[in-house]
Amino acid sequence: MSRHKLVKALDLDEELDDFDGGADSDYGEEVGAEDKEHLRLGTAKVRDVLGPEVSITDREIEDSLWHYYYDVDKTVNYLISQKTNSQTPKKARKQKVNSDVNKSDVSDISRQDSKTGGHVKTSEISSSCSAQLSLADLFRDSPWLNIPEDRRGEILIEPLYPRGRLMGGSSKSDGAPKSKLAALAAARKKKENQRAEDGQNATNSVALLDKLSGKPRQGKPDSASDISSPKPLIAITEQTMNEQPRKYPKRKSKGLKSPQDDQPAKEAFKKSDSLASPDVEKQPEITPAADPSVFAQTIFAAPAVSQQHDLQTSDRYVLGPDTYAEFDFAGPSPDDVVTKAQNTKRPTRKPVKQPPQPSSGDESVNAVSQGVGVVAIEEPKVKGKNLDVMAEFERSKPKNAANFVVIGHVDAGKSTLMGRLLYDLKVVDQRTLDKYRKEAERIGKASFALAWVLDQGTEERSRGVTIDIAMNKFETESTSFTILDAPGHRDFIPNMIAGASQADFAVLVIDASTGNFESGLKGQTKEHALLVRSMGVQRIVIAVNKLDTIQWSQDRFDEISQQVSAFLTTAGFLAKNLAFVPCAGLTGDNIVRKAEDPQASWYTGAPLISLLESSEPVTRALEKPLRMTVDDIFRGGVQNPLSISGRLDAGNVQIGDTVVIMPASQTASIKGLEVDSEPSDWAVAGQNVILHLADIEAKYLKSGDVVCPPAVPIQCVTSFTVKILAFEHITPMHCEVHKGRLHAPGRVTKLVAQLDKASGAAVKGKKPRLIKPGSVARVHVEVDDPIPLEQGGRVILRAGGETIGAGLVE
Numbered sequence: 001m002s003r004h005k006l007v008k009a010l011d012l013d014e015e016l017d018d019f020d021g022g023a024d025s026d027y028g029e030e031v032g033a034e035d036k037e038h039l040r041l042g043t044a045k046v047r048d049v050l051g052p053e054v055s056i057t058d059r060e061i062e063d064s065l066w067h068y069y070y071d072v073d074k075t076v077n078y079l080i081s082q083k084t085n086s087q088t089p090k091k092a093r094k095q096k097v098n099s100d101v102n103k104s105d106v107s108d109i110s111r112q113d114s115k116t117g118g119h120v121k122t123s124e125i126s127s128s129c130s131a132q133l134s135l136a137d138l139f140r141d142s143p144w145l146n147i148p149e150d151r152r153g154e155i156l157i158e159p160l161y162p163r164g165r166l167m168g169g170s171s172k173s174d175g176a177p178k179s180k181l182a183a184l185a186a187a188r189k190k191k192e193n194q195r196a197e198d199g200q201n202a203t204n205s206v207a208l209l210d211k212l213s214g215k216p217r218q219g220k221p222d223s224a225s226d227i228s229s230p231k232p233l234i235a236i237t238e239q240t241m242n243e244q245p246r247k248y249p250k251r252k253s254k255g256l257k258s259p260q261d262d263q264p265a266k267e268a269f270k271k272s273d274s275l276a277s278p279d280v281e282k283q284p285e286i287t288p289a290a291d292p293s294v295f296a297q298t299i300f301a302a303p304a305v306s307q308q309h310d311l312q313t314s315d316r317y318v319l320g321p322d323t324y325a326e327f328d329f330a331g332p333s334p335d336d337v338v339t340k341a342q343n344t345k346r347p348t349r350k351p352v353k354q355p356p357q358p359s360s361g362d363e364s365v366n367a368v369s370q371g372v373g374v375v376a377i378e379e380p381k382v383k384g385k386n387l388d389v390m391a392e393f394e395r396s397k398p399k400n401a402a403n404f405v406v407i408g409h410v411d412a413g414k415s416t417l418m419g420r421l422l423y424d425l426k427v428v429d430q431r432t433l434d435k436y437r438k439e440a441e442r443i444g445k446a447s448f449a450l451a452w453v454l455d456q457g458t459e460e461r462s463r464g465v466t467i468d469i470a471m472n473k474f475e476t477e478s479t480s481f482t483i484l485d486a487p488g489h490r491d492f493i494p495n496m497i498a499g500a501s502q503a504d505f506a507v508l509v510i511d512a513s514t515g516n517f518e519s520g521l522k523g524q525t526k527e528h529a530l531l532v533r534s535m536g537v538q539r540i541v542i543a544v545n546k547l548d549t550i551q552w553s554q555d556r557f558d559e560i561s562q563q564v565s566a567f568l569t570t571a572g573f574l575a576k577n578l579a580f581v582p583c584a585g586l587t588g589d590n591i592v593r594k595a596e597d598p599q600a601s602w603y604t605g606a607p608l609i610s611l612l613e614s615s616e617p618v619t620r621a622l623e624k625p626l627r628m629t630v631d632d633i634f635r636g637g638v639q640n641p642l643s644i645s646g647r648l649d650a651g652n653v654q655i656g657d658t659v660v661i662m663p664a665s666q667t668a669s670i671k672g673l674e675v676d677s678e679p680s681d682w683a684v685a686g687q688n689v690i691l692h693l694a695d696i697e698a699k700y701l702k703s704g705d706v707v708c709p710p711a712v713p714i715q716c717v718t719s720f721t722v723k724i725l726a727f728e729h730i731t732p733m734h735c736e737v738h739k740g741r742l743h744a745p746g747r748v749t750k751l752v753a754q755l756d757k758a759s760g761a762a763v764k765g766k767k768p769r770l771i772k773p774g775s776v777a778r779v780h781v782e783v784d785d786p787i788p789l790e791q792g793g794r795v796i797l798r799a800g801g802e803t804i805g806a807g808l809v810e
């Protein structure tokens, strides 16, 4: 043994000394009158049990009695085993001892020899002291050594004899001196008694739960007396007793248990010699078990079929297969009971009928959309008028309505142009404009006064740039227009996309001043035009602006018109859907009125407003299921704590309707409605609405969500194929998927095919490894989280702050 190991062993022995209370001297020096009397009586009893045929000395009996604290049964067992061992060959005995040592896995422990007081290593015990006390004997009262091989590991059993005695402890009731270990044991016992009392409190809690569930409690003591009564320390499952394959039988309560149920258990129990000892029944020192806690009763099965059941003892909760049978979730769990009680006042939810989804062949689409079927609809609290919305719409003889998005390179004069339009149309009064002018002058941005009509944000005003979409409304005799003023700066392209997604047509503003047209064309003039086309915009009005800065040069106008027209037709716009107007937003020439500047006399065409009005009415998807992309979520007032705004892309909606918000799959009631900021009972596709919601929490709503009818919710997908026009080189790469206000992280996972621009057919040959800018291709895209998307939907792909492509979901 190394020096370190020796030191360690000595330390351990010192600790054992402490626990032993120093009872290491020869008992002859310590034995008092009381002990002598115990030894005398014990010796007589042992001799009586052993009978005269066993040859053994009194000293041997007394040694054993002293060691086992006058326990006659243990002494008898020990002595019998000693005699049996002494009759086996010495060599075989040594082997057995070693194997016992190995089994017990205690080959290197030290123990204190109670008789000699010496510190003896087990290896030494096995050789020199085996005749007197073997390791096997030391652990003989350990139940696992007496259990048949086939049962080991399946029987939970407390030692038949108090463990403390092996270490020299004793209790006062035995009349033996009390060691520190015994004192510890007594303290533990006291604690357990205390726990038993606490168990009564648990009983009360369980009773409360039972009350809630309306079910009688199973398998627990009914009174406090049950708690204090001795509890069994052996818990053997029924399955263990029968040694049958697990059948997961229903748990039975103690009161309902039939004698037949226990029969196999009894028989199995009798097979075990050690357990069959009648002494078990006499065992006096059984620690009262505390009543099981609520938690224990929830996860543990009913009282196990145990030996103690046969002996009419009390409950013992065992974790076993019975548990699973009982808690098969057929009945409500305690949590369910509490939840149910909490929800009793809530209206019941009806499951949404899942419509048949078109088979896309894409598993991810189907898998995600199937989840929609579990959407639960809350009974609408808001009473509607149950209107025939289509009939109402027809009756209202609505004006032609159009949304247009104002696009173009940064500082092209978009906001100024729209400010002028609103001012000249008297949507904005002189006083307001004067106020803007004064404020703009104060911060040195006088030229932006008209732009402030639309740029309302403090940052927008101080920086002189549009950041987010500004929405304004105006009407002409024939049409009701909604302006969506988009930011021109490249950093705010996502906001521009959001605006463009709601537009019927676009107004492209071009700064005609020297140099700016060229730089704009390289910048966002082209990008914006491509984006709106990719998003389905077919008509575009081109306002060649700031002509006042170039003295209304017709040549310049013609040059710009030519170049832009060529580009736009290449981008997919039809020539007949392009209209050009020379103008100056700052001065108001050719906006609402004709240009007053004589230098502009060469232009005989219509002003901008007329070009806007001449836009053909857009066909609305009135008959399709409701689809509204959420643009904004806000507090609509005291009466309307939760409101959303957006444009109805399809279908109709009315007050009292229940809708479902995707992808959250949460239902909501429409408690109020506004169309173009005016209260209304209904709205149809093409209108910009505010929906005041009830029965939903704000946390389930975000910009880009889609409002649908519960019966026909939009699909939510994690992957899709898109026919895309490449703006930049595209390879399998990470990207952001934009759809209106929604943008989700994702990636291009596969370049499926290069497509012919004219026919749209796949170009034969190898699969592309790279899509060049300007090419059309079919690519596969995946997103991290499901997004509401259906066939025909339009998406924009961006990466590293650049638009890499835009296209149509297939």
Ligand SMILES: Nc1nc2c(ncn2[C@@H]2O[C@H](COP(=O)(O)OP(=O)(O)OP(=O)(O)O)[C@@H](O)[C@H]2O)c(=O)[nH]1
Pocket (backbone or CB within 6 Å): 408, 409, 410, 411, 412, 413, 414, 415, 416, 417, 447, 448, 451, 464, 465, 466, 486, 487, 488, 489, 545, 546, 547, 548, 549, 583, 584, 585, 586, 587
């Ligand atoms: N001379 C002249 N200046 C103009 C005209 N229109 C706009 N501007 C000026 O151009 C600058 C930018 O105008 P904005 O209306 O803010 O341009 P924008 O395109 O809306 O800018 P972003 O939205 O930030 O991209 C301002 O200083 C305007 O006064 C115009 O017709 N003539």
